[in-house]
Amino acid sequence: MTPPATPTPGPDALPAAQHLATPLDALDLATLRTRTSVKWREYPPDVLPAWVAEMDVTPPQPVVDAVTAALVAGDTGYPHGTATAEAFAAFAADRWDWAVDVPTVHPVPDVMIGATEVLRLHLRPGDTVVISPPVYPPFTAFSRAAGFEVETAHLGPDGRLDPAALDAGFGRARAGGRRAAYLLCNPHNPTGTAPTREELTTLGELARAHGVRIVSDEIHAPLTRPGTAYVPAATVIPDAIALVSASKAFNLAGLKAALAVPGPGAVDDLARLPETVHDGVSHLALVAQTAALRHGGPWLDALRVGIERNKHAFAADLRARVPGARWQPTEATYFAWVDLGDAGLGDDPAHTLLHRGRLAVNPGRTFDPGSPTHVRVNLATSSAVLREIVDRIVASRDAR
Structure with a gap:
């Protein structure tokens, strides 16, 4: 089940997007791998996680300041x-x-x-x-x-x-x-x-x-x-x-x-x-x-621009390198619900991606038993990690 293609936003939809810093590119993969949350600890270190709903960002500074101030004051x-x-x-x-x-x-x-x-x-x-x-x-x-x-x-x-x-x-x-x-x-x-x-x-x-x-x-x-x-x-x-x-x-x-x-x-x-x-x-x-x-509005607006950038980059990369994949940029969330049934990854693409490509995504059947060839991919990451996600999809397909 693939949402319809959404027209690419015109220049007014993403004002000066190319000039905006995005929270998604602030952390490198080595730093992310020091995290102890489920996204980064559920799988072995050689697996690239692109599954659970955790973004590869730090929270807005006002949040860090507010929580730190509460801890320092004992306001717990x-x-x-x-x-x-x-x-x-x-x-x-x-x-x-x-x-x-x-x-x-x-x-x-x-x-x-x-x-x-x-x-x-x-x-x-x-x-x-x-x-x-x-x-x-x-x-x-x-x-x-x-x-x-x-x-x-x-x-x-x-x-x-x-x-x-x-x-x-x-x-x-x-x-x-x-x-x-x-x-x-x-x-x-x-x-x-x-x-x-x-x-x-x-x-x-x-x-x-x-x-x-x-x-x-x-x-x-x-x-x-x-x-x-x-x-x-x-x-x-x-x-x-x-x-x-x-x-x-x-x-x-x-x-x-x-x-x-x-x-x-x-x-x-x-x-x-x-x-x-x-x-x-x-x-x-x-x-x-x-x-x-x-206080997080400006941070959120920059994040949304980064997510939109990633959606279009991911879609373009899939079209060029995994032509059997079916997905178009969507209206909301930072997920891609991708149908890989014709992508040469078998009848359980999530399993293939994990075991051949060492890429962790959410299996479609967990959202709907009738969607076994779909996967959910978390796009809230850096441009570098996003490219690595597609690299691992391609490697999974090509490994025989």
């Missing part, structure tokens, strides 16, 4: 107040014209824990969560761990929401009087599509017709390509609840926290969130995310 206790919600509200208003009502926002430990707890506001064990594969694997894992059944409404061949599939999936989910919710990924991981206002309007109409509630993972919202609109689900679907975070856009997975943001029709629902959920939130994570949202 429990969270209090609405500083992060206020920072997000200002960020959302400035970037997306989204008017967030700060008193209605609830901090949660991270997006998936938050999404699960919000689902529990609407569902009971045995009820149904609908997802749209190929999609982030924890959608299935967390839903099932909470005791929910999982129903699918696959994306269309263009990697976008499919109204017919949603209509049918919602009908199956509600069969027998079960309650149901739809776990939306906006923007979508791994396909990189950003639902339009019209697509979200259709989704909302279908959800209302079937009595399905919308819970939306919007962690990749700041990572749309320059010139592409991100539309918050809660601004179109009044009873939707969104989970937002600075962790993906600012590389803060180790300082993760999130906010649950209700649409105007879901404020009372979210107010029922148990206090125990708030107790799991890290104060230092909120310090980091508040600093990122308040």
Whole structure:
């Protein structure tokens, strides 16, 4: 399943991009290999990791300064107040014209824990969560761990929401009087599509017709390509609840926290969130995310230019050197969802890339059992590492 080709942005879409320094080129491979996180320790040292959602960057300096100051001051206790919600509200208003009502926002430990707890506001064990594969694997894992059944409404061949599939999936989910919710990924991981206002309007109409509630993972919202609109689900679907975070856009997975943001029709629902959920939130994570949202805008804009540069470089390199690969630059995220079924890498390309090319990518089947020849490649790296990724794809194909 490959998203449609997206027109190459004109000169206005990437203003003076060639002159902008990007955070992606600040670190060399030797420095990156000193990291102890899962991206750099899951595989042996000869494997180049291009899989899990960690960027090869350091966080914006205001984040480093804020966390350092908290540590030096011993400000390492429990969270209090609405500083992060206020920072997000200002960020959302400035970037997306989204008017967030700060008193209605609830901090949660991270997006998936938050999404699960919000689902529990609407569902009971045995009820149904609908997802749209190929999609982030924890959608299935967390839903099932909470005791929910999982129903699918696959994306269309263009990697976008499919109204017919949603209509049918919602009908199956509600069969027998079960309650149901739809776990939306906006923007979508791994396909990189950003639902339009019209697509979200259709989704909302279908959800209302079937009595399905919308819970939306919007962690990749700041990572749309320059010139592409991100539309918050809660601004179109009044009873939707969104989970937002600075962790993906600012590389803060180790300082993760999130906010649950209700649409105007879901404020009372979210107010029922148990206090125990708030107790799991890290104060230092909120310090980091508040600093990122308040002061990290210029860093983020440079990062987005770098990601866009990498997408076009990767696509061009694939066309020239791996002509059987199918992928075009997408609207959002820093991932490439590449179909390698015709690239000479066998019926399990991720396995071939790892064992022949010593390149670690995410296997497509983990996002959707029906996508075994796809791989997800993390493009949030330097130009040098990006070239090495393609070199290893080519070497994997040519090794017989």
